[in-house]
Amino acid sequence: MVIVMRPGVTEQEIEEIVQLLHETGLEAHISRGEFRTVIGVIGDDELVMQVPFQAYPAVEKVVPIMKPYKLASREFQSEATVVRVNGVQIGGGTFTVIAGPCSVESEEQVVEAARIARRAGARLFRGGAFKPRTSPYSFQGLGEEGLKLLERAREETGLPIVTELLDVRDLELVYRYADVLQVGARNMQNFLMLKELGGQDKPVLLKRGMSATVEEWLMAAEYILKEGNGKVILCERGIKTFETGTRNTLDISSVPQIKGLSHLPVIVDPSHATGVRDLVPPLCLAALAAGADGVMVEMHPRPREALCDGSQSLTPEGFEAMMGEITRMAGFLGLK
Amino acid sequence: MVIVMRPGVTEQEIEEIVQLLHETGLEAHISRGEFRTVIGVIGDDELVMQVPFQAYPAVEKVVPIMKPYKLASREFQSEATVVRVNGVQIGGGTFTVIAGPCSVESEEQVVEAARIARRAGARLFRGGAFKPRTSPYSFQGLGEEGLKLLERAREETGLPIVTELLDVRDLELVYRYADVLQVGARNMQNFLMLKELGGQDKPVLLKRGMSATVEEWLMAAEYILKEGNGKVILCERGIKTFETGTRNTLDISSVPQIKGLSHLPVIVDPSHATGVRDLVPPLCLAALAAGADGVMVEMHPRPREALCDGSQSLTPEGFEAMMGEITRMAGFLGLK
Amino acid sequence: MVIVMRPGVTEQEIEEIVQLLHETGLEAHISRGEFRTVIGVIGDDELVMQVPFQAYPAVEKVVPIMKPYKLASREFQSEATVVRVNGVQIGGGTFTVIAGPCSVESEEQVVEAARIARRAGARLFRGGAFKPRTSPYSFQGLGEEGLKLLERAREETGLPIVTELLDVRDLELVYRYADVLQVGARNMQNFLMLKELGGQDKPVLLKRGMSATVEEWLMAAEYILKEGNGKVILCERGIKTFETGTRNTLDISSVPQIKGLSHLPVIVDPSHATGVRDLVPPLCLAALAAGADGVMVEMHPRPREALCDGSQSLTPEGFEAMMGEITRMAGFLGLK
């Protein structure tokens, strides 16, 4: 951390900060420039973060030097994390497709969707039993009934299940049925939920919050890792910007950025990022080319009957065509 | 709702949509222009929202006409809602200041802060017992111990307590101590928490999410109102933008916008919006002039010792000076 | 400037950077922490900015310490700049209202608007002769004919004229008629135009770009100041965000921020920021309370006939009512 003092600061004010650093067990390194005095702080970052330097009027700004996350960083662990779910591998030279409907609606719908998904080459099946909806007047999901239907789909197809934990009180329930516990964008900074998931032994799929920087997203992963659960899969799903042609703006740059900053696998969800069906296939290929470890897409046997997000769901035909392209390009790139 | 059909749509495709509308119990009104055919939909909006028109390839876009919230709208209730908390009034020609430290740290700190707040004219006291922190390595709050200290502050000063419900599992606990239950920005779309709060009889202070439009914010309020709790206070606290000079960007326009769209009272939190102490007093005055029903600010007896947000907390002297200005200007404007 | 080296950097790589600094005439100050080595750079900032430190693989990041502008900063000039235009003062304890139609349409319209403006207490008159329009099919302004009509309005009312220089090739022409040369939001980073304006002796009203930070805005002002023209008036007019309830998001916090960072006067344009007539009066009062030196608003004798921005223009009655409120509150605050 570097502390920049205001212009015209007195020796006494500098001394006060140095004193404070020493009391906290930190070392100070003073550089006096023509216009500013700068204090380099050396020592344990956890200590540094406790001290409210910025509350001192003599301090102009405080510049962090270290990344604020540790366990999630490449520096902490240089080899890539590979997450395994019932024999399916995410990360480590694979490209994994997760597919399924936005929400679980009926046994017929969910089993049919899972069969289409498996046949076309998807390795995990997604579906929501609890749905976060902007409007209280929209369909809110089938709840436990929906989880049971997902279990049926797994029995039929063998595909492991990814489903969202919407409310921390449902953890035990969702844990019972899910193979991967999904944290939705709106819960990315639900820190108590993250802590609970850090205590579980099942993988967590952590969606990026709509207003979260890559750094904040990795800090959210850090909450889970810190409690002992290392099986975190990051999922880019678009950020909120002024562009209205798509629901959110897919931040494709976050994929190679994450690959540099972290050892965790990262996948992309173009369905939620854009809200537009036709954009999903080209963006899946873009994710693959950019180095993502997989994609998650919405597909519905009959999108017109979908109770949720019908306009962004791929049709079975569209999904199969896309899977053909993905499989060929992944093969060309030497990914499994 | 208006459905815009793609160019070159066939009569049969138009008929299919009209048929679908009739089956849903809705009426269709067709306008054939030179370049586009547009179908006006007439009928119950709750029905309209169930149908995934956009999933039909012949549909180019669907344009909502009605606002998606009802109970929160001015059309539903034209007179302003006034929320009463132990004799304190929010809304209806008053300007209410809520003040206190970011987090509860000790009995001495909290009681001293509450005394300063009351003496200077604040009418409610705020303080966090559970703190949402971006980093798992930051101070996370005192928990129930903190709630007890807030109770002590109330005993000493009579000021009602505003405190955040961070985890829905703590509702009973927080309810016991709080006079106003605060929903933080990160929980604005925690729909299950909103529903629970809709079943309570205490007022809810609903902060705007960092990536929420005014419309989405009112939809979140709708979740609470729909369950029967009409005592909702909206709190503008800045949105996420590219500007880095302040932590978030205070959207002051949301205040007069809300006044036109809704009957709910709206206050402003410039401390969290900016993260910069010196900006708090001018922005409180701006909120007052723009028509807000109050402000919520952070103040700490000794900001340098604050365990949280010290750099944005007002000092007691700064707070008193600001309260003088607020009181004079509120008086000039004829507010109580 | 502080240079943060990558972890695991070698002594030789550090030495290479130090060498480079010395060659450039700069001094290096090395702090070796447990995880990172940090080099403080001391010396002339203009020199520092020439060297592409970040192009060195051993450099993790470069952190600027000094503000990148000088002449625009409070540190360079502590007393507030007051801009004078034909006897009207902007800055220095005044609150100046600039009003007029979006575009000049006819002699009748412009003279009538100017009379209404003067009668209600506006001190400058605005109107566009050259209009930047998103669509090539929209009205583009009357050009020189419009400038002549503005001159007529000045003859009739004595109000000095603020008008936009849209194309640098029209500088001489616009200079002939205008009292204040306006740089529109889209030209804030038209650096060659800024340089030309820096060589003029008339005041420049510099609107903030829609995607410009406060720092970038002050850098744009620096371009004008550097060429010798110190009469710069800053104008906040909203930034581009995800919120769609208003055309842009008025960043009211920029007003007190600018007051801290710079000596230049700053005014607010709520008409363009919001695009909504009803929001203009409360936001003008908010600007006044936040410490702005004035406001610029759109007003049209008959908004329904406006060829541009009719929906955000105040009616004469609305304008007069608002001016009453502004005058009273400015008087209460002791402003002239």
Added chain:
Amino acid sequence: MVIVMRPGVTEQEIEEIVQLLHETGLEAHISRGEFRTVIGVIGDDELVMQVPFQAYPAVEKVVPIMKPYKLASREFQSEATVVRVNGVQIGGGTFTVIAGPCSVESEEQVVEAARIARRAGARLFRGGAFKPRTSPYSFQGLGEEGLKLLERAREETGLPIVTELLDVRDLELVYRYADVLQVGARNMQNFLMLKELGGQDKPVLLKRGMSATVEEWLMAAEYILKEGNGKVILCERGIKTFETGTRNTLDISSVPQIKGLSHLPVIVDPSHATGVRDLVPPLCLAALAAGADGVMVEMHPRPREALCDGSQSLTPEGFEAMMGEITRMAGFLGLK
């Protein structure tokens, strides 16, 4: 266009709007719903855009149905535009790489860069003679001298030259040397420059503005097309968002979006979008996979000596490695 009337509107107010429509030569189609009356407007859109419906108090909102651009739309021209520059083709099943340094610095630098570019497979050469710089203290380009050096590079390598027209007054000069005239992000809404370029016979590379929606970008293209120049190449270069890990946020979704909305070719510039060298190769591949017609990247023979943007420039080795990957993947995808 659809006009939504306010609730409680009178028959007379509806009649007034209908009258106005008729006077303008437009047809009205009235739908009376339970809560709102909606008027569908049928007729020439250019006429519709002239009328300030929103200025009428009885009008709640005006919803455009048609896209506001015509000549740039797929509906107007269904086959893809192919732009040809001295034998090089952009669009129409090709993937074109444009490479070169940010700014022209010396004959040696520019000729060397052009040779590296050609050898590795780039088909156009880029370099800036006039540089838009945020700070007036940064290097501003060599001007005409720089254009002459670009000419030298073309003589040496045969690569056509892409260079920016920064100031409309330099059009003749830049036209003399350039093969493709580039409009920078900051000039995307410099409408007078766009009109001038619309009258030229050389291709225009139109960068997306940092705060421009895809629609506004296509409207900017419309300005050029309307004047008769159909050779427009769109270039996505990132938009301004809250994410600070990259300079801007590359909006990769704009590529397939443009492909659906327009017939114009679109390329991607990941160097300016991110400002980070290591992110350029994966994002070039992502652009290719997403369907872009090419990329434009910064490459410098010796990035450490670059006077501009050294940290985002590829080294010759990095560039060659990337070109190998691009060529292989383009071949796999059947592109030339």
